[in-house]
Structure formats: C-alpha cells, structure tokens
Amino acid sequence: MEQLESIRVQKLQQIRALGIDAYPTEYRYTHTVPQVVEQFGGKTAEELEHGPATIRVAGRIVANRPFGKAGFLGITDAGEKVQVYAKKDQLAERDFQLYLLLDLGDLIGVEGTLFRTRTGELTVLAKQISFLAKSFLPLPEKWHGLTDVEIRYRRRYVDLVVNPEVRGVFVKRSLIIREIRRFLDDAGYFEVETPVLHTVAGGALAKPFRTHHNALDMPLYLRIALELHLKRLIVGGLNRVYELGRIFRNEGISWKHNPEFTMLEFYQAYSNYEDLMDMTEELLKKVVQTVNGSPVITYDEQQIDFSRFTRLSMREAIVKFSPEPVTIEDVKDRAKVEALLKKLHAEYDPKAPVGNLVGSLFDAVAEKHLVQPTFIYDHPIELSPLSKIKTSDPSLVERFELYVGGMEIANAYSELNDPVDQRERFESQLKAREGGDEEAHQMDEDYIRALSYGMPPTAGEGIGIDRLTMLLTNSKSIRDVILFPLMRAEE
RNA sequence: GGGCCGUUAGCUCAAUUGGCAGAGCAACUGACUCUUAAUCAGUAGGUUGGAGGUUCGAUUCCUCCACGGCUCACCA
CATH class of the missing domain: 2.40.50.140 (Nucleic acid-binding proteins)
Structure with a gap:
C-alpha cells in the first residue's frame, strides 16, 4: 500500500x-x-x-x-x-x-x-x-469494481467514481426534490426554514437526539419533525408553507431507517385531509412521471402504478387483509381486537388503549400487503395527538397515511386547532411518558399559545423523501439513497 | 438489543482432513504507434480484522473483542 x-x-x-x-x-x-x-x-x-x-x-x-x-x-x-x-x-x-x-x-x-x-x-x-x-x-479493479458495501458507504467518493449507477441514483434523488419544489411553488406554496435545534422535541412520536448550547447553558434537542413550527407559521398567516429538511430520530437503523433523514412537510390553510389526499395523488403522479418517464415503476420485481391510488379506512384494511374473518364492528371491540392479536401471535402491549391495539393489528395484518399506492385513513385517536377528531366518530381522527411498496411514504391529517383539546392531548401524552413511553409527546406551551391566537382549519402532510427515492430508484436499502449513511467510527 | 453469516494482497476471490498463503486485475521492469477486461516476458506485493486458547504445527478448531451484511424487534 x-x-x-x-x-x-x-x-x-x-x-x-x-x-x-x-x-x-x-x-x-x-x-x-x-x-x-x-x-x-x-x-x-x-x-x-x-x-x-x-x-x-x-x-x-x-x-x-x-x-x-x-x-x-x-x-x-x-x-x-x-x-x-x-x-x-x-x-x-x-x-x-x-x-x-x-x-x-x-x-x-x-x-x-x-x-x-x-x-x-x-x-x-x-x-x-x-x-x-x-x-x-x-x-478499485476495473472489472469487478468496488462491491464491499462497507467501503462503498464509507468512501462514497470512490463508489461514485467507479459505479456509475450510484451516481444515477443521486441524480434522480435531486430530480425528485426539484420536481416536488416546482409542484409546491406552482401551487402557491412558500418555502421556509425553521429551527433544527428545539427546546421541546415535538411533532412526532420518536426519541430525539440531545445536545447542549454552551453560552446559554441550555439543553437542546435535534428536531424530530418540522410540524409544530410550520403550523405556527399558518397561525401567522403564511397560508401555504413547506419545508424540505433533515430530521433526526434517535432510534434503530434498518433497511428503511437512518438516524437522520429528509422529510418534506407542507401545510395548507382552509383545507382538510381529503384535499391533501387528492393533492398527494397529483403530486406523486407528476413526480413519478417526470423522473421515471412513466407512472409505472418497478420496485423489487413488482410493478407499482402511480396512476391508480386505492383508499381504505384503517378498519377496512384490517377487515380486508386479516387472515381471520373479522367485521368492521369487531375492530371497534377491544376484546375482539385483543383476541385477534393473540391468535395472530402479534406483539402488543396489553395495557395499551384500544386505539394502539388497532394500530398493532393493522401493522400485523395489512402493512405488508400495501404494495400499490394505498391511502389508509381514519386512525385511532390515541395514535394521533395532533389530529382533528372525526365528527362522525370521536374515537377516530381525520388522518391518512400513504403506503407504497409496503412502506409508509406519507402521513397527513386535518390539524387539530382547538387549543383546549390540544392541551388535553398533550397531557394524556405526558401520562404515557410517565408510564415509560419515551416516544410520547412532550408538552409544548408555546405551540398551545400559538393555537390560542387562532389557527384556521388546516391540513398538513409529511412525505419521506428517502423512501420515495428508494421506490423510484429501486433501492432495497435507505443507505443506497443517502450519500453518507451513518456508520460507526472507523478504528 | 436478539439470531444467522462474513472479514485473506490496493480491488475481486481461492486455499483439500489442521501441514510451505495462491490467482486474476491493479502496481513495477522490458517489448509494442488503432486498443476495448489490449497482448507478451519478467518482478514485487501478506502480522489471513484484533487478542487469547488448543496443537509439534492454526487462514482452518475454541473463546472474547472490533467492524460490516442479512433478519427479527422498535420506528418513518
């Protein structure tokens, strides 16, 4: 050497x-x-x-x-x-x-x-x-090139020189982001940048990274979501805002999780989650068509068609995909949900509220079947501390998630804008926190204060850019669409 | 965090039952003014991821450690 x-x-x-x-x-x-x-x-x-x-x-x-x-x-x-x-x-x-x-x-x-x-x-x-x-x-050698994945990730510069398809992935990633920006800009959106360093890590259910500011001698968290600041801007009258930025979650690493990843969040005043379902279809159709040249992509040897989206309520999805016969009414019954989870040998917390059990049941039964673009809507209230209740059924919220290729790609809801209700939701999250749930939401007094000035009815959505890029580049691991994925220090 | 697998020359990989650690490419020297993984002749390159152990002898068997991959759990 x-x-x-x-x-x-x-x-x-x-x-x-x-x-x-x-x-x-x-x-x-x-x-x-x-x-x-x-x-x-x-x-x-x-x-x-x-x-x-x-x-x-x-x-x-x-x-x-x-x-x-x-x-x-x-x-x-x-x-x-x-x-x-x-x-x-x-x-x-x-x-x-x-x-x-x-x-x-x-x-x-x-x-x-x-x-x-x-x-x-x-x-x-x-x-x-x-x-x-x-x-x-x-x-590396001209014929076999560089295949050792560890060296490819650690020395991405070499990977990019010798593996032209790697370059292609990141070119595509850039095109995806460009098209998304173009779409939102054309729709009258305003791009903003909000703080990465938060005094309260809110807007999602996740464990944050902790850090510290020396001069102010103040503990800080790296943001786990963009949500709460963007909604403050809706209060301030920026009626259509988006941010495309890095967020950080101190959790496990897997083929679809990296500790830092890129999220698009956008908020639209005077709209509800159904408006965003329509808009999401339009956005993804356009992005996929432009970047891929066709609305049909191949992911993991499966054809996925972005010109056709399915919509199922979470309860409908459970009924549809459960290997055991169940009805919509059964899914409302705690005993029946628990019995079904047991029968399926699914893991769940027996002390958790019924909404969490329904969520576990959905994950166990439906998620892996959602290969074609599918909106799952109307989630249990317990899983969604920032969403507006569905007036026809107060156990549910106006929320949807978009699944493609068995992965959650987007998450959206009609934003809760009742400060009194929001305070109660935070308080019940605090109880979960005291009960040991490290991912439960913290109280954010300033956010409640912002809502107290009055926020128009608003719908908001987050889209995972890394996962969307995985789909469009047929990548099996999130690390193949992140230039420098997190690795342990060498030596 | 659990389970399984991997780590040998710069790169890609071999090495029989535990018996002198090898090849191709890259490199170096020489030949060659239309090659396409150029060709031909020659040369050099290694603490076999690390530390212990068993053994006359360990790349090979055992233990621990480091790093990575897949997978399960958690999460988006």
Missing part, C-alpha cells in the same frame, strides 16, 4: 521536474465529457473530420492501454466516458513524457481533434495534455 502510494508521489515529482504545475488552478474546457458524447456520438468518421478544429475536455483517467510510442486513455466525467488517443508524433515531447507518468485515477485535460478509431470508437486525438491533479491511492 505504502509502496503504491510512494511510487505515485515519486511520479508527481517527475511531473514537476518536467516543469509542469502539479496543482494548477483551472482548466478551460470547451466541452464536458457528456457534451462530447452527446454532440459527436452520432457523427460518422467523415463528419468528424469536418467538425470543429479542436476541443478541450477534462476528466479522470479510468483506463490506460499503452503501446510504447502511443496509447489509449479512457477518461470519465459526470458519469460519461470518452477515449483519448495519445500519440508521440502528435504531442510535444514534454506532453508525451507526461503521458508516460500518468496513473489510473489522475485528472487531466486534453486538447485535440475528434476521430473514430478502426473499431469505430469516438476518440480525442490528443494535441496537448494538461495535468490537473494526481491520484495517490489506486482505484
């Missing part, structure tokens, strides 16, 4: 000895590698002869096939590759000496003319080679 490195350090010395600046500050290219491929990829050998006199292009060397007094280089940039032909009689002596000192991984600029080789490959005939930067560490 040290040998490989020291050889390359010596080569850099030799390059300097040729009078070449080892670390120049710029390279003025006329074309990027993808532009070369796009503009000239379709041209014939004859057409190339009458093309532009010279082009300048820069990239990283990923292949080198020398032939004594000539050689072929493959250079890559922005996910595309182009071949360079370095020929002694076409180059200044110094540039050919430089060519002989190049290694895989080095960054160079090439000025030359385009032609096709005998085998028809588009190639830059180098007239001038500029050295841009040295690679001291060797890239």
Whole structure:
C-alpha cells in the first residue's frame, strides 16, 4: 500500500521536474465529457473530420492501454466516458513524457481533434495534455469494481467514481426534490426554514437526539419533525408553507431507517385531509412521471402504478387483509381486537388503549400487503395527538397515511386547532411518558399559545423523501439513497 | 438489543482432513504507434480484522473483542 502510494508521489515529482504545475488552478474546457458524447456520438468518421478544429475536455483517467510510442486513455466525467488517443508524433515531447507518468485515477485535460478509431470508437486525438491533479491511492479493479458495501458507504467518493449507477441514483434523488419544489411553488406554496435545534422535541412520536448550547447553558434537542413550527407559521398567516429538511430520530437503523433523514412537510390553510389526499395523488403522479418517464415503476420485481391510488379506512384494511374473518364492528371491540392479536401471535402491549391495539393489528395484518399506492385513513385517536377528531366518530381522527411498496411514504391529517383539546392531548401524552413511553409527546406551551391566537382549519402532510427515492430508484436499502449513511467510527 | 453469516494482497476471490498463503486485475521492469477486461516476458506485493486458547504445527478448531451484511424487534 505504502509502496503504491510512494511510487505515485515519486511520479508527481517527475511531473514537476518536467516543469509542469502539479496543482494548477483551472482548466478551460470547451466541452464536458457528456457534451462530447452527446454532440459527436452520432457523427460518422467523415463528419468528424469536418467538425470543429479542436476541443478541450477534462476528466479522470479510468483506463490506460499503452503501446510504447502511443496509447489509449479512457477518461470519465459526470458519469460519461470518452477515449483519448495519445500519440508521440502528435504531442510535444514534454506532453508525451507526461503521458508516460500518468496513473489510473489522475485528472487531466486534453486538447485535440475528434476521430473514430478502426473499431469505430469516438476518440480525442490528443494535441496537448494538461495535468490537473494526481491520484495517490489506486482505484478499485476495473472489472469487478468496488462491491464491499462497507467501503462503498464509507468512501462514497470512490463508489461514485467507479459505479456509475450510484451516481444515477443521486441524480434522480435531486430530480425528485426539484420536481416536488416546482409542484409546491406552482401551487402557491412558500418555502421556509425553521429551527433544527428545539427546546421541546415535538411533532412526532420518536426519541430525539440531545445536545447542549454552551453560552446559554441550555439543553437542546435535534428536531424530530418540522410540524409544530410550520403550523405556527399558518397561525401567522403564511397560508401555504413547506419545508424540505433533515430530521433526526434517535432510534434503530434498518433497511428503511437512518438516524437522520429528509422529510418534506407542507401545510395548507382552509383545507382538510381529503384535499391533501387528492393533492398527494397529483403530486406523486407528476413526480413519478417526470423522473421515471412513466407512472409505472418497478420496485423489487413488482410493478407499482402511480396512476391508480386505492383508499381504505384503517378498519377496512384490517377487515380486508386479516387472515381471520373479522367485521368492521369487531375492530371497534377491544376484546375482539385483543383476541385477534393473540391468535395472530402479534406483539402488543396489553395495557395499551384500544386505539394502539388497532394500530398493532393493522401493522400485523395489512402493512405488508400495501404494495400499490394505498391511502389508509381514519386512525385511532390515541395514535394521533395532533389530529382533528372525526365528527362522525370521536374515537377516530381525520388522518391518512400513504403506503407504497409496503412502506409508509406519507402521513397527513386535518390539524387539530382547538387549543383546549390540544392541551388535553398533550397531557394524556405526558401520562404515557410517565408510564415509560419515551416516544410520547412532550408538552409544548408555546405551540398551545400559538393555537390560542387562532389557527384556521388546516391540513398538513409529511412525505419521506428517502423512501420515495428508494421506490423510484429501486433501492432495497435507505443507505443506497443517502450519500453518507451513518456508520460507526472507523478504528 | 436478539439470531444467522462474513472479514485473506490496493480491488475481486481461492486455499483439500489442521501441514510451505495462491490467482486474476491493479502496481513495477522490458517489448509494442488503432486498443476495448489490449497482448507478451519478467518482478514485487501478506502480522489471513484484533487478542487469547488448543496443537509439534492454526487462514482452518475454541473463546472474547472490533467492524460490516442479512433478519427479527422498535420506528418513518
């Protein structure tokens, strides 16, 4: 290892000895590698002869096939590759000496003319080679590449150089986010940024990360949701707001959980959760169509169609997917729900209120079947301390979750805007907290004060950007759509 | 946190019953002015993740530890 490195350090010395600046500050290219491929990829050998006199292009060397007094280089940039032909009689002596000192991984600029080789490959005939930067560490082997997932996550920079499909995933992620922003901006939304450091970690049921501010000697939490600040802004009259940001939950890591992840939350005044169901369909249809070119995606060998959304109440979903026969009426009966959970060997807390049991039953019975886009609506009140009660059934709230590919992608509700009711809900969460539920909601006095000034009827929604990206890139792990997933420290 | 599996050269992988740790690519030296995983000849590269143990002898068997993967639980 040290040998490989020291050889390359010596080569850099030799390059300097040729009078070449080892670390120049710029390279003025006329074309990027993808532009070369796009503009000239379709041209014939004859057409190339009458093309532009010279082009300048820069990239990283990923292949080198020398032939004594000539050689072929493959250079890559922005996910595309182009071949360079370095020929002694076409180059200044110094540039050919430089060519002989190049290694895989080095960054160079090439000025030359385009032609096709005998085998028809588009190639830059180098007239001038500029050295841009040295690679001291060797890239992974050309044929098998880098497959060790641990190194791929830890050294994402190498992963991105050698695995072009990884680049494609993150390009797509960026497109998804861009389309979402465009959709919301066009719908009259206002993008905002709210604090990441919270004195009360609220807006979701989750364990927060703790930190501390020295100057104020104050304990702080990293936010677990965007919700409560965005609703304060609704109180303030920003009637359509969204934030696209990182949130942090101090919980387990799995194929669909990373401790920090990206959430979109948006709030719309004078609307309810049914309005958001309609809007979510429209949003996802548009994003999937634009990013994927079709409303139908393939995820884990299954076709998922974003042009057709199903809507089921949570109770209906339990009835539909339960392996044991149940009726809607049974799901309202605590004894029957508990009996069914026992029969299914599902884990649940026997002291928990009936709403939580219904939630457990849903998870046990229905979630994995929800592959096609499905809205599950009307959740038990106990699971939803910030949602508005359904007037026709006070045991339920106006809430929905969207499931796709067996994953929860979105969560939305008609926002509770009654400060008295909100205080009571927080108080019952506090009781759960005292009973040992670390994820129960904390009291947020300022939020109640905000509601006390009056909040219009409002609907709000959160969409997990990482999971949406997993679906659209056919990724089996959330870590494949996060550039730098959390890992233990090395050594 | 539980269970299962993995860790050998820069990368991808071998190594029989416990018996001298190997290959391909990358690297180095040489030949070669149209190659496509270029080819040919040669060279070098290792505390087998770490620490103990069993044994004449451990990559191989045992224990512990570190890191990772899958999976279950929790969660979005």
